[in-house]
Amino acid sequence: MRVVAAHLPQRPKGRLVVIGAGKASARMAEAVEAHYGPCEGLVITRYGYARECQGIQIAEAAHPVPDEAGVAATRRLLDLVAGLGPDDLVLALISGGGSALLCAPAQGLTLDDKMAVNRALLASGAPIGQMNVVRKHLSAVKGGRLAAACHPARLLTLLISDVPGDDPGQIASGPTVGETSSPADVQAILRKYGIDLSPQVRSVLGRPSTVVSPDDARLETAETRIIAAPSQSLAVARDAAETAGCEVRTLGDALEGEARDLGAEQARLALSLTDHVQATGKPLLLLSGGECTVTRRGDGVGGPNAEFTLAAALELNGHPDIHVLACDTDGVDGAAEVAGAYAGPRTLITAREQGIDPTAALARNDAHSFFAAIDDQIVTGPTLTNVNDFRAILILPSRG
CATH class of the missing domain: 3.40.50.10180 (Glycerate kinase, MOFRL-like N-terminal domain)
Known part of the structure; x- marks a missing residue:
């Protein structure tokens, strides 16, 4: 208003x-x-x-x-x-x-x-x-x-x-x-x-x-x-995270490319920063925005944010201290009435316990079905705004 x-x-x-x-x-x-x-x-x-x-x-x-x-x-x-x-x-x-x-x-x-x-x-x-x-x-x-x-x-x-x-x-x-x-x-x-x-x-x-x-x-x-604009949503998220005691790095508000490639890339970055987080003892939040794309390779139900999250989860392979969230700020990821998805340390474990193959789901562009099955979709309903995609990767100090 x-x-x-x-x-x-x-x-x-x-x-x-x-x-x-x-x-x-x-x-x-x-x-x-x-x-x-x-x-x-x-x-x-x-x-x-x-x-x-x-x-x-x-x-x-x-x-x-x-x-x-x-x-x-x-x-x-x-x-x-x-x-x-x-x-x-x-x-x-x-x-x-x-x-x-x-x-x-x-x-x-x-x-x-x-x-x-x-x-x-x-x-x-x-x-x-x-x-x-x-x-x-x-x-x-x-x-x-x-x-x-x-x-x-x-x-x-x-x-x-x-x-x-x-x-x-x-x-x-x-x-x-x-x-x-x-x-x-x-x-x-x-x-x-x-x-x-x-x-x-x-x-x-x-x-x-x-x-x-x-x-x-x-x-x-x-x-x-x-x-x-997208930069404003990231700025607000940065302020909130810093107030909560996190270190924040903004990777950019205009990132493009294949969702699965960007998800894997950012997951590798997060893995490379775990020693830094352990040394500082302070959570680190990686923020990014932009608009990823999905090239249809299969007949699944997916969207760029869910595909980003699934690719990141596979790259992280259940790392105990890293959590991923990716959503479209309008509440609609692709053509699905779903904003996006969350992945954490138990994502792949939960899927495999239910007989779901995450690699196969990614191969057929079926990320929405994957996250629906393990109850890790993010459903907001209509948000009545649209400032592009919002992605966050949280790296916590190890509790071990």
Whole structure:
């Protein structure tokens, strides 16, 4: 509430229209109305993430793969900003998840065309930045097009970042931010990850792009502000841990790569620091954020945070003094209604006592099933925010 309120301007002389998309957008809309009172507008959020607002309409749609509800809500949103004038103000509330929720297929494409490409990208292991480049060029609303639709009204976009590096053009695929990539860039990404294209998608990518250039005159009255970011969540965790008597090392808030590789790497780092912890007698907490990816190798149920945790557990091999937690701050790891997972000294023991092979589970991308079976999933429900992944590894002094 306080974060949003600090960035709200005075009401305009004309209309104030509130729009938005993302897993945090309904909560942001609630904060806007707590400041202004009832407002005109529409935001699109994930199923189960709605909030009760006074005037702003809340639409729910699917994530991470879009659905018809998202398409219909996006049409309504675009109708809402049509015909505005220079005395009007559009307040756009954008957070992670907006790429799927704000969905308007480019001319010549159907929702099925977009869903097929989206599913292939999610399974490919492509980093989020490259996925978003593709999404922009297959959309009629991303890549600055929403900002163009609001012109000539003034536009203020408030962003909650869920992307490594906090690039405004990557958050929800930059619907209100200018874009410099080309259809050729998209084709190169799709070739790199071996994604087959339908004739319709090939046709769209074969014509001149309609993404909005950063120097487009329609963006002259648009302003963008990042109001919350992954680094802030890590800073709060650092403060809490230090208050509790821990030494803290932050490994970075924008780490990317294969989840299993990063999990193993950070576990090895933790193992290398056990002598240091024993010498100081003080717990050491390793913190990191960012957005890992999972390349689908099997048919299991997994997500990047659960896969990170399982890979770390295997590398640690039951070390008695090291504990691992990895969660997505929006409460959804991958496509599962699970935030993430915990692993500790007994994780592998418990699994093997139940006849569960952790190595096989990792090989088939089945980390969520693995942690569900041993009751080590972390389930928060909708958190109504989204500042990327949160990972913590705690190394305790040996009690032996």
